[in-house]
């Protein structure tokens with residue numbers, strides 16, 4: 001009887017531990033749109049959003065191997081900060097990205113990023 005009790009206790013503790021660690025793992029999952037670590041207009045930076053956007057939407061044409069790098073060379077954060085034509089072409093005239101599109105939320109986040117002074 002005593003041995004059975006302790007086996008039961010052990011099983012209960014194991015189940016509890018498993019439940020806890022599973023819960024923790026779920027809480028640590030990265031960026032769901034509504035999660036605490038989601039990118040918003042209040043926390044958008046170059047490293048959590050803007051950099052990847054320029055990389056995927058502009059680099060093909062304006063990056064080191066791009067055909068129009070002579071018009072504007074995308075080469076990291078400084079190449080955006082030092083050229084007002086970038087924000088202008090994407091958000092005002094909307095001529096860029098040429099042949100591509102930005103979603104409404106991408107545009108909102110990018111606008112917020114420029115408004116916040118292009119934080120790294």
Ligand code: HEC
Pocket residue numbers: 054057058059060061062068071072085086089090095096097098099100
């Ligand atoms: C498919 C190729 C292509 C892509 C992708 C592209 N561009 Fe361009 N970009 C061009 C071409 C070609 C020009 C030359 C002007 C024109 O033809 O409109 C240009 C011109 C520019 C200029 C010069 C100023 C101006 O308004 O003409 C800037 C700044 C610029 N692009 C920024 C961007 C940014 C930022 C992105 C990404 C969001 C981007 N481009 C994506 C092809 C591209």
